[in-house]
Amino acid sequence: MAFYVRIFLCSILFRQHAGGKAGRIGVSVCLYITLFGAGTVFILLAAENMKTLFCNIGGIAISQCYWILIVAAVLCPLLWLGTPKDFWPLAFGAAAATAIAVLLVVIQAAEDAQPDVQQTSTGFSAFFLAFGTMAFAFGGHPTFPTVQDDMKEGRKFGKAVLFAYIMIILLYIPIIVTGFAVYGDKLEHNILKNMTSGGLQYASLILVTLHLLTASNIVWSAVFQETEEILKVPKHFGWKRALVRTGLLLIAVFIAESIPTFGVLLDLLGASTMSFLAFIFPCLFYLILTRQFKAAAVESGEIDRLPAGIFDIPLWEKTLIYEIIIVGLFAAVSGTYAGFSELVAPAAFTRPCYLAGASANTCEG
Numbered sequence: 001m002a003f004y005v006r007i008f009l010c011s012i013l014f015r016q017h018a019g020g021k022a023g024r025i026g027v028s029v030c031l032y033i034t035l036f037g038a039g040t041v042f043i044l045l046a047a048e049n050m051k052t053l054f055c056n057i058g059g060i061a062i063s064q065c066y067w068i069l070i071v072a073a074v075l076c077p078l079l080w081l082g083t084p085k086d087f088w089p090l091a092f093g094a095a096a097a098t099a100i101a102v103l104l105v106v107i108q109a110a111e112d113a114q115p116d117v118q119q120t121s122t123g124f125s126a127f128f129l130a131f132g133t134m135a136f137a138f139g140g141h142p143t144f145p146t147v148q149d150d151m152k153e154g155r156k157f158g159k160a161v162l163f164a165y166i167m168i169i170l171l172y173i174p175i176i177v178t179g180f181a182v183y184g185d186k187l188e189h190n191i192l193k194n195m196t197s198g199g200l201q202y203a204s205l206i207l208v209t210l211h212l213l214t215a216s217n218i219v220w221s222a223v224f225q226e227t228e229e230i231l232k233v234p235k236h237f238g239w240k241r242a243l244v245r246t247g248l249l250l251i252a253v254f255i256a257e258s259i260p261t262f263g264v265l266l267d268l269l270g271a272s273t274m275s276f277l278a279f280i281f282p283c284l285f286y287l288i289l290t291r292q293f294k295a296a297a298v299e300s301g302e303i304d305r306l307p308a309g310i311f312d313i314p315l316w317e318k319t320l321i322y323e324i325i326i327v328g329l330f331a332a333v334s335g336t337y338a339g340f341s342e343l344v345a346p347a348a349f350t351r352p353c354y355l356a357g358a359s360a361n362t363c364e365g
Contacts, residue, residue, distance in 0.1 A: 027281060028226070030273040034139070035223045037269040039216060040252045041136075044260065046071045046212040048190060053205045056197040064260055065353030071213070072253045078217055079224070079245045082237065090214040095167070097214070101207040102171050105191060108200040109178040117184035128335040129267045129342065135335075136270030137172065138165070139278040147218075189266070223248065257353040264343050271335025279328030283321045287313070 047067035054060040078090075120126070148157040179187045183194045192208060195201040224245055227233075233240045259265055294311035297303040313321075 027277075030276050030281075031226070032223060034269060034273040034277055035219060036248075036252060036255070037265060037273070038136070038219045039223075039249075040255045040259075041266050041269070042212045042216050042219060043068055043071050043075070043252060043256050044265070045190065046209045047256070049192065049205045049209045049212075052190075052193055053202060053209075057202060063353070065257060068253060068256045068260070068353070072249060075213055075216055076246055076249055078213065079220055079249060080237065080242050081217055082235070091218060094211040094215040097207040097211040098171060101204045101211070102174055104200045104204045104207070105195065106174050106178055108195045108198075108204070109182040112194075112196050113182045117182065118186075119180070120185040124334070125338040125341065128271060128331060128338040131331050132267040132269070132271030132274075132335045132339055134270070135274045135278055135331075136266050138168065139270065139274040140164070141278045141282065220245075220248070259343075259350070260353055261350045264339070268336065268339030268343055271332060271339045275328055275332035275335065280325055280332065283325050283328075287318075287321060 044064075047064050047070075050067045050071065051062060051064045054062055122130075144157075144161065147160075148154050151157060151160070175191060179191050179194075183191070186194065188194055192201065192204050195204065227248065228235075228241065228244055231240075231244060233244055290311055290313060294303070297306060297311065
């Protein structure tokens with residue numbers, strides 16, 4: 001019988017196996033910040049795509065601030081669905097939309113290619129901001145436990161993750177190479193804005209926006225379920241679930257209206273909390289849990305009935321783990337500093353929507 005716990009990411013700390021109460025609180029804080037931020041980034045990017053689409057098609061200037069509200073309104077009913085098992089077709093739709101969009105971007109970039117593309121030099125800040133972007137791109141760790149819990153064959157989770165990362169790399173590499181080789185120093189956070197206005201760009205904007213809308217429930221799932229567990233919301237659909245999830249979405253909308261630039265927020269999140277969730281915490285807890293389980297087996301006498309060396313971590317593996325922790329910690333601190341500096345820099349500062357007024361209703365930016 002499967003053991004169901006809605007506080008998924010913290011279940012590795014359950015009953016103080018690793019990190020105790022402080023560890024559970026630390027992971028929960030990182031989880032909330034990361035997934036709240038990721039959900040907000042999805043809303044911002046979808047709003048930006050819609051603004052670009054309407055501006056390029058007919059010169060219709062609708063403020064991104066209004067698009068944030070429109071996207072949230074469309075997204076709200078989708079977020080009332082339960083766990084990933086209740087909306088798995090959306091995941092397939094999101095993946096298909098992304099794959100087609102990548103193909104369209106590459107085709108359009110081939111048409112946009114020009115000789116003598118200028119490249120920018122990479123300094124300390126740019127390098128660690130890029131690290132934040134990559135950490136965000138590969139940081140699905142907070143949602144992994146929710147997915148595994150809903151799998152019919154949870155033992156195949158490792159294969160599923162490996163397949164997922166292979167597919168992600170196959171989708172990312174063409175975009176990375178295209179952006180570097182074709183657009184160079186003119187590359188924006190959102191490569192879709194670099195594409196020449198036309199059918200391919202319009203289709204790409206729509207497909208990526210569909211991906212963001214359909215994948216948002218997966219991103220939000222862990223936060224929703226942990227919050228509902230704390231507030232003792234029933235597991236079946238009801239008004240309490242709708243109220244809690246709508247309330248959390250409204251908080252994300254307020255954040256999006258306050259920081260209406262998705263790229264800066266993405267870099268900061270990736271470098272800070274996502275680095276801890278993806279690199280530091282998994283390695284650290286693995287070491288702690290292995291040591292604690294070995295001590296428990298010795299104390300109970302079970303160690304004599306287990307295969308020899310079952311709890312021993314090879315030197316090469318331990319060295320690699322410590323290297324990941326050290327590099328991840330250094331990158332997290334450096335990337336957080338670079339991301340926060342970019343966020344507060346006067347040149348990059350964007351006025352909150354509720355202070356921008358009518359000046360936001362333009363197709364510029």
